[in-house]
Amino acid sequence: MNGYSFTFAGLQLEALRSGALWWEAESVLCVSDLHLGKSERMARRGGPMLPPYEVRDTLIRLEDDLTAKAPQTVICLGDSFDDLAAADALSDEMTAWLATLMAGRRWIWIEGNHDAGPVGLGGTHLSSFRAGPLSFRHIAEPGEKHEISGHYHPKAKVLTRARNVTRPCFLTDETRVIMPAYGTYTGGLHSHDAALAGLMSPGATAILLSDPPVRVPMPR
Amino acid sequence: MLIAPTGGGKTMAGFLPTLAELADGRHQGLHTLYISPLKALAADIKRNLRTPVEEIGLPIRIEDRTGDTTQTQRKRQRADPPHILLTTPESLALLTSYEDAGHMFKGLQRVIVDEIHALSESKRGDQLMLALSRLSTLAPGLRRVGLSATVEDPPAIARILARHPDPCQILEADPGPDPDISMLETSDRPPWSGGGGRYAIPAVLEQVKAHKTSLIFHNTRAQAEIFFHHLWLANEDRLPIGIHHGALSREQREKVEAAMVAGELRAIVCTGSLDLGIDWGDVDLVIQVGAPKNVKRLVQRIGRANHRYNAPSKALLVPANRFEVVECVAALEAARDHDLDGEPMGDGPLDVLCQHILIRAAAGPFGADDLYAEVISAGAYATLSRDRFDRCLDFCATGGYALKSYDRWQKLILRPDGHWQLRDPRAARQIRMNIGTILASDKLKVRLKHARGGMPLGEVEEEFAATLVKGDTFLIGGQIVRYEGLREMTIEVTRSPSDKPKVATFMGSKFATSTQLSDRILAMFRQEKWPNLPAHTAEWLALQREVSRLPERDRLLVESFPHDGREHVCVYGFAGKNAQQTLGLLLTQRMEEEGLNPLGFVSTDYATLIWGLDPLKDAKPLFSRENLTETMETWLSGNAVMKRTFKGAAIIAGLIDRNMPAGKRKTGRQATFSTDILYDTLRKYDPTHVMLEITRAEAMRGMVDYGRIDALLTRIGDRIDHVQLPRLTPLAAPLFLEVGRVAVKGRAEQRLVEEEAARLMAEAGLPAAG
Numbered sequence: 005m006n007g008y009s010f011t012f013a014g015l016q017l018e019a020l021r022s023g024a025l026w027w028e029a030e031s032v033l034c035v036s037d038l039h040l041g042k043s044e045r046m047a048r049r050g051g052p053m054l055p056p057y058e059v060r061d062t063l064i065r066l067e068d069d070l071t072a073k074a075p076q077t078v079i080c081l082g083d084s085f086d087d088l089a090a091a092d093a094l095s096d097e098m099t100a101w102l103a104t105l106m107a108g109r110r111w112i113w114i115e116g117n118h119d120a121g122p123v124g125l126g127g128t129h130l131s132s133f134r135a136g137p138l139s140f141r142h143i144a145e146p147g148e149k150h151e152i153s154g155h156y157h158p159k160a161k162v163l164t165r166a167r168n169v170t171r172p173c174f175l176t177d178e179t180r181v182i183m184p185a186y187g188t189y190t191g192g193l194h195s196h197d198a199a200l201a202g203l204m205s206p207g208a209t210a211i212l213l214s215d216p217p218v219r220v221p222m223p224r
Numbered sequence: 225m226l227i228a229p230t231g232g233g234k235t236m237a238g239f240l241p242t243l244a245e246l247a248d249g250r251h252q253g254l255h256t257l258y259i260s261p262l263k264a265l266a267a268d269i270k271r272n273l274r275t276p277v278e279e280i281g282l283p284i285r286i287e288d289r290t291g292d293t294t295q296t297q298r299k300r301q302r303a304d305p306p307h308i309l310l311t312t313p314e315s316l317a318l319l320t321s322y323e324d325a326g327h328m329f330k331g332l333q334r335v336i337v338d339e340i341h342a343l344s345e346s347k348r349g350d351q352l353m354l355a356l357s358r359l360s361t362l363a364p365g366l367r368r369v370g371l372s373a374t375v376e377d378p379p380a381i382a383r384i385l386a387r388h389p390d391p392c393q394i395l396e397a398d399p400g401p402d403p404d405i406s407m408l409e410t411s412d413r414p415p416w417s418g419g420g421g422r423y424a425i426p427a428v429l430e431q432v433k434a435h436k437t438s439l440i441f442h443n444t445r446a447q448a449e450i451f452f453h454h455l456w457l458a459n460e461d462r463l464p465i466g467i468h469h470g471a472l473s474r475e476q477r478e479k480v481e482a483a484m485v486a487g488e489l490r491a492i493v494c495t496g497s498l499d500l501g502i503d504w505g506d507v508d509l510v511i512q513v514g515a516p517k518n519v520k521r522l523v524q525r526i527g528r529a530n531h532r533y534n535a536p537s538k539a540l541l542v543p544a545n546r547f548e549v550v551e552c553v554a555a556l557e558a559a560r561d562h563d564l565d566g567e568p569m570g571d572g573p574l575d576v577l578c579q580h581i582l583i584r585a586a587a588g589p590f591g592a593d594d595l596y597a598e599v600i601s602a603g604a605y606a607t608l609s610r611d612r613f614d615r616c617l618d619f620c621a622t623g624g625y626a627l628k629s630y631d632r633w634q635k636l637i638l639r640p641d642g643h644w645q646l647r648d649p650r651a652a653r654q655i656r657m658n659i660g661t662i663l664a665s666d667k668l669k670v671r672l673k674h675a676r677g678g679m680p681l682g683e684v685e686e687e688f689a690a691t692l693v694k695g696d697t698f699l700i701g702g703q704i705v706r707y708e709g710l711r712e713m714t715i716e717v718t719r720s721p722s723d724k725p726k727v728a729t730f731m732g733s734k735f736a737t738s739t740q741l742s743d744r745i746l747a748m749f750r751q752e753k754w755p756n757l758p759a760h761t762a763e764w765l766a767l768q769r770e771v772s773r774l775p776e777r778d779r780l781l782v783e784s785f786p787h788d789g790r791e792h793v794c795v796y797g798f799a800g801k802n803a804q805q806t807l808g809l810l811l812t813q814r815m816e817e818e819g820l821n822p823l824g825f826v827s828t829d830y831a832t833l834i835w836g837l838d839p840l841k842d843a844k845p846l847f848s849r850e851n852l853t854e855t856m857e858t859w860l861s862g863n864a865v866m867k868r869t870f871k872g873a874a875i876i877a878g879l880i881d882r883n884m885p886a887g888k889r890k891t892g893r894q895a896t897f898s899t900d901i902l903y904d905t906l907r908k909y910d911p912t913h914v915m916l917e918i919t920r921a922e923a924m925r926g927m928v929d930y931g932r933i934d935a936l937l938t939r940i941g942d943r944i945d946h947v948q949l950p951r952l953t954p955l956a957a958p959l960f961l962e963v964g965r966v967a968v969k970g971r972a973e974q975r976l977v978e979e980e981a982a983r984l985m986a987e988a989g990l991p992a993a994g
Contacts, residue, residue, distance in 0.1 A: 047633035050648055052880050053623035055902055056630065057909040095629065162984075163694055164976035166790065166823050166837075167967065171977075188905060191897035209990065214974055218981045221988040 008217035012181060013137045013150040019174045019211045023184040024069045025152065030135060033073055036081035036142075036154025038062055039118070039187035040098075041090025048089070058188040059098050066186070067105060076109055079133060081154040081183060082116025082142025084123075091123040099125065116142040116155065144203050149179050156200055157185040159192030160210040160223050169212075175200065175222055177208035184213060196224050225340070225370040225382045228397035234371045238336045239273060239308075245333065246307050249283040253331045254305040257359075259316060259352060260338040263290040266310040267478075269338075271485075273308070284308060289315050302328055313343065313352035314660045320358050321586040321656050332363035337385060340370040344381050347661035347876070350572045353384060353602040354580040360387055361598055374399055388606040403537040405559055407552055408511070413760040414545050417957035420450050421513040421544040425458050428511060431540060432463060435509040437484075438491040443514040445469045445495050447544075451513060452493040464488055469495040510539040515551035547958040549761040554744035572604035574616055574918045576661055578877035581620045583659065585636055586652035589643040592617055615914045617644070620878065626910050658882050663872050673708050673716040742798045742829060749774040768954040772947045775830075775955075780940040782843040783956060785949040790823065791839040794956045796831045803932035805966075808832040809865060810933070812968045814846050821972035826965045833959040837972050843946035849937055865966060870919040871899040879915055 007018040007026065018026040025034040040062060043054040070078070085091035094102070102125060111127035113119075122129045132141035137150045144153040160173040172184035172192050182200070185192070193200060195210055201224050208222040228234040242256040260266050266288045277284050285306035289298065291314065301309070302319070305328055311319075319325060335356060343349035360366050370385040370392075372378070378394050386392035408431070412423040421428075421442075432438045440455075442448040452467045459465060466480040466489050483489050487506060541556065543549040577599065584590050596613050599605050618624045621636035621644065635651060636644045646652060696707045697720045705717035748754070754762035768774055775781045775796040783794045795811065797804055804827035812822040812834055822836035845851065874880050880899060906913050952960075985991070 044629065044633075047623075047630050050633075050651060050654070052878075053625075053630050053633070053635065054879070055906045055910060055913070056623070056625055056627050057905050060909060061905060162977055162980050164973075164980040166976055167973070169973055169977050189897055189901060207988075207990075212977065212981075214977055218974075218977050219990075220977075220981045220984050221990065 006216040008211050008219060010176065010211070010219070012176060015137070017181070019213075019217050020069060021213060021215055021217055022065055022069050023172060023186045023213055024066075025174070025181065025183060026073055026075075027138075031074075031076040032079060032135065033069060033075035033077070034079040034081055034140065034152060034183070035066065035069075035186040036183040037083045037116070037157060037185035037187055037190055038066075038080060039083055039086045039185065039190050041093060042086040042187065042189040044093050045086040045090045048093075054189070059094065061188040062186065063098065063101055063105065065188075070105055077112065077135075078106075078109060079112045079140050080114060081140060081152070082114045083118040083154065083185075083187075084113060084116065085119040087118055088121055088123060091119065091125065112140075114140055114142055144180055144182060146203065151180045152183065153180065154183045154185070156182055157190055157192045158182055158195055158200055158210070159184070160195040160212060160220070162212070162220055162223065169214075170194075171212040171214055173210040173212045175204055175208055175210055177205040177222075179205070195222050225372060225378065225385055225392055226395045226397070227372045227374065227378055229374055229400050234397070235269060235272075235338060238338070238369050238371050242308060242334055242336075243277065243282060243284065246284045247282055251307065251331070251333075253307075254309060254328060255307045255332065256309075256334045256336065257316070257332060258308065258310045258336045258338065259313060260310070261312065261342050261348065262339075263292055263312060265338065266290055266312065268481075270310055286310070289319075291315065313348045313355065314662075316355050317351055317580075317583055317659050318656060320355050321583045321652070321659065323588050325358075325587050326362050329359055329362040332359060332366055334367045334369060335359065336369045336371065338371045339373070340381055340385060341372040341375045344384050347573055347576050349384065350576045350602075350604055351580065351661050353572075353604060354576065354599065357387070357598045357602045358584070360601065361594075384603040386603060388601050388603050403539060403559070405539045405541065405556055407549070407556065407758075408540040408542045410542075414543055414549060416764065416954055417545055417961055420447055420454075421542050422451065422454050424513070424542045425451075425454055428513075428542065429455070429458060429463075431509060431511065432465070432491045433461070435490075437487070437489065437507045438509040438511055439507055440491055440493045440511045440513060442493065442495055447514065448493050448495050455493065463490045465491045465493065467493045508538065510537070511542060512539065513542045514544045515541075515548040515555065545958050546761045546764040547955065549758060550745055550748060550765070551741065553757060554741050554748065557744060558741060571607060572602065573922065574612065574914070575873040575876040575922070577605065577608070577613070578616050578620055578918075579659070579661070581617055582635075582655045582878050585620070585644060585646050586655045589639065589645040591643050619914045624914050626913070654881065655878070658875070658878055660882075661876050663875060668715050670705070670715045670717055672705075673718050742800065743777075745830070746775065746777050746798055749776070764954050772949060772953045772955070773945055778939055779943040779945055780847070780936070782840075782944060782946045783949060783953055784840040784843070784946070785952050785956070786839065787952045787960075790835045791820075791837065792952070792956070793834040793836075793840045793843075794831055794953075794959065795834070796955070797933075797936055798830050799932050799936050801827055801829045803936065804828065804830070804832045805865065806933055807936075808834060808966065810852055811846055812836075812970075814851060815840070816968065816970040818845070819971075821975060822968045822970065823972050824965055824967045826959060826962045828959060828962055831956070831959060833956065833962070836968075837975065839948075840946075841948075843944055844942070847937065847944055852933075852937070866919060866923055867900045867903050869923045870903040870915070873918045873922050874899055874902065874915060877915065877918065 007020040009016060009018045011017070015027065015029065018028065020026055023035070026032075027034070040059045043056045043058055047053045106125070106127055112133055113123065113125075113127050113129045114133060115121070115129065115131050132139060134140070138152055139148065139150065140152045142153060143155045144151060158173055158175050159170055161168055161170040170192075173195065174184060175182040175195060180203070182203070195201070195204075204222055209219050210222045211217050211219045226234050226237060228237075239256070239258075245251065246255055258266070258269060260269065267290075270286060270288045274286055277286065286308045287297075287301060287306040288310040289301055290312050293301075293315075302322065302324060319328065322328075337343065337352065340349070343352060356368065368385055368387070370381065372381060375381055378396065382392035382394050408424060408427055410424045410427040412426075414421075414423055428440065440451070442451060448467060448469050452465070455465060464483075466483060468477060468480045480489070480492065484492060541552045543552045580599070581595065584595055592614070596610060599613065600608055615624065621638075622628065622634045623630050634647060637647045638644055694707055694709060697704050698707065704720045706720040708716045708718055748757075749765070754765060757765070765774065772783055773781055775798060777798075781796040783796075785792055793811075793815075795804075795807060797807055799807065808825035808827050811832070812825055815822040815834070815836065820836055820838045820840060822834055825832055825834040827833075840846070875882055880902070903919075906916055910916075
């Protein structure tokens with residue numbers, strides 16, 4: 005599992021190719037914006053009936069990361085479910101699988117804008133969480149220090165000499181890390197969007213989810 | 225079916241029985257439906273039909289209904305339909321989706337399908353024939369009339385038109401005298417590469433002056449625009465000249481059409497939007513700029529000139545580059561030999577069927593048996609098995625997934641009486657919004673870069689925009705601009721002083737050249753000298769023979785050379801665009817495996833041009849039969865062409881909404897995701913899903929032709945001529961401005977990103993690794 009190691013708040017963190025963040029010293033794995041149940045929610049609201057396999061695909065990838073890193077703590081950084089009803093509508097098979105993944109470790113569900121409120125799946129429900137110098141929440145708060153957040157699904161575009169390459173990415177500067185979306189059915193927001201450009205300091209960088217991940221100054 | 229050359233008065237002939245039947249004023253409601261592929265044609269027919277009807281004083285109401293018709297008028301047309309309604313396939317499909325369709329079409333007697341040869345080549349024709357199958361149920365006595373220009377295989381089109389298995393009577397009119405076609409002589413030589421035909425502008429102006437009214441056809445809108453721009457600059461006599469193409473606003477188009485009808489214009493620069501039987505009166509010359517990619521189209525375009533039935537039509541060909549000179553000469557020979565070309569017609573596509581099922585559901589509850597019986601009465605669907613029909617129905621109803629997870633939310637539900645109906649009647653609105661088989665790609669606006677928001681120049685396709693790198697120059701709105709960057713879904717450009725765009729033009733109807741033309745061209749290459757070609761083109765071919773070779777039928781010429789900072793490989797298979805496209809996919813995959821880091825390719829009917837980071841040293845292993853066959857087994861997986869095909873099929877079949885891929889929500893774009901993800905997910909978890917089956921069938925029809933690749937490989941055996949050169953060759957030059965580039969996403973991309981990252985980090989003074 006080749007990730008990209010970087011220093012943040014004096015800690016050694018690793019951006020994994022999958023879009024997860026690995027904090028080895030404390031054995032914490034953090035993932036953001038799983039959006040489980042997105043296809044179910046779209047159909048429920050009269051939208052298209054998309055292939056109903058995104059929960060399975062997302063959990064397969066999550067299981068791979070859990071197997072590789074064996075974290076003691078997992079933090080899901082919000083929008084883990086596309087809405088609360090989608091969490092309830094998970095099939096028995098998926099619910100059981102999730103329970104297996106959660107077994108034997110501390111599991112923290114941070115609330116997101118899509119899934120504000122507890123879900124009946126065990127684990128700890130929090131609006132934000134603090135560990136060592138780091139604070140974990142769904143949406144970045146301006147002025148916060150040493151914060152890990154998600155929500156924006158950042159992606160970045162690199163203009164190479166032969167073509168433009170766009171990839172989901174981590175955005176990092178001295179005060180925050182904004183994580184890419186981990187869920188299979190998720191899109192992205194360009195790092196040059198005003199919402200993101202405004203949050204990140206001038207020296208910010210983007211770590212692109214490529215194989216292996218590559219770091220560039222954040223495209224604006 | 226009536227077959228007659230343009231100008232033979234076949235449209236009026238089609239209407240005569242209608243006028244006779246309506247003359248006594250006793251018929252109430254809709255009597256005749258006229259369907260044409262073009263909005264402009266419907267408006268034109270309305271003009272031409274109303275005049276005689278009013279002059280005779282017949283009590284007949286004639287109206288048209290297209291995407292341009294106002295809401296109020298549409299409502300009224302449904303409540304109180306005219307005697308004759310002129311419309312398009314899409315508007316008809318929409319009309320059949322309303323619950324009152326039965327009432328509206330109850331008394332319908334006749335349906336006239338104009339320019340059926342044009343419709344029969346596309347999904348629009350399939351959709352139309354499915355709609356007609358519905359009309360035949362609603363109006364059991366309905367008679368169908370098809371009007372067609374000269375076609376190579378009339379019975380094939382008749383089978384599509386007629387209700388299966390009813391017979392179809394075919395009437396063929398005298399084709400008239402042979403057209404007078406020749407190549408325009410110019411004092412300037414055409415360039416090696418490029419598609420605009422600018423060098424010919426003085427000669428074209430002379431021709432315009434010498435004729436009453438000229439139509440100047442181009443193969444793409446962008447080319448029409450730049451040609452028009454330069455024609456104006458050279459137009460010292462201020463001749464009234466207009467431009468007409470599909471991307472112009474309706475007002476602009478109508479203005480030009482009106483001026484044309486009034487005889488106020490000396491010339492119109494145009495594209496396919498004027499291609500079909502619009503009667504413009506006094507056109508006495510047709511000029512075709514760029515090679516006519518197929519002979520049938522050439523003959524139909526020439527039909528525009530001189531609408532007097534017994535006089536020969538006059539046309540001039542203006543090849544845009546020297547390869548096109550060769551093509552034009554071959555096309556002229558083919559036209560003189562009456563060697564019309566055409567693609568064989570395939571079975572009706574299932575994505576269009578899925579849309580038809582949804583349209584049927586929007587109109588009200590239906591029985592599966594009844595709908596199946598209707599569908600197989602459409603010629604193209606006559607051989608559709610019940611099993612495949614049921615799979616499409618299941619897809620529309622439940623999504624058709626192996627994992628049955630939409631029981632509660634399925635779109636169609638089966639009622640106790642065995643009929644299917646929409647679960648939520650509000651879904652009808654969404655179905656109607658998705659009607660149609662023409663796929664508009666996502667567009668991005670282009671603006672001049674300016675502090676306070678610069679002038680908008682037009683739009684380009686998102687796929688094209690993705691290929692642009694800062695500094696690339698391209699053509700839009702008749703001018704050459706430089707790509708500066710992307711800002712909030714808008715492309716920012718500056719004016720470029722260069723007179724030649726670096727990147728291919730963005731829009732193009734991709735016409736495939738027929739194999740007949742390819743064979744004629746290869747035969748021409750065998751000649752020792754070319755007395756039948758203009759001297760400049762003969763010299764150009766001689767130069768190609770000197771620096772490299774000319775392609776031959778039983779050998780395969782492969783050239784490799786560096787150009788513009790990248791390595792290129794050019795493979796002259798002359799196997800037709802579909803097969804060359806497949807060859808491009810297979811070869812780039814093999815090159816990826818060999819570590820040559822391919823970046824993309826583009827195909828024409830004659831050749832495939834591949835570019836990448838590393839040079840090809842030995843071509844033979846690439847073409848080894850076992851390797852290619854093995855690649856063929858796996859290539860169907862995640863390639864770009866399949867994903868593009870999937871997106872189109874998914875939109876037509878209703879898997880995703882038309883506007884969803886480009887959904888611009890205020891909350892930002894993170895809510896939407898690419899259809900590529902859906903494709904990958906289906907492949908992984910539901911590989912036998914009907915949408916993948918449709919995608920595969922579509923790709924096989926449109927892009928892939930492994931049979932022809934196999935035939936090519938057999939024919940050439942090991943006779944591969946690999947020529948390595950220090951620079952590009954005369955024959956490869958035209959390929960650099962081809963449209964339809966396909967990007968290869970492999971290791972080369974990672975290398976490019978790493979290179980650029982290292983450069984950017986160093987520039988920013990940041991450490992390259994964490």
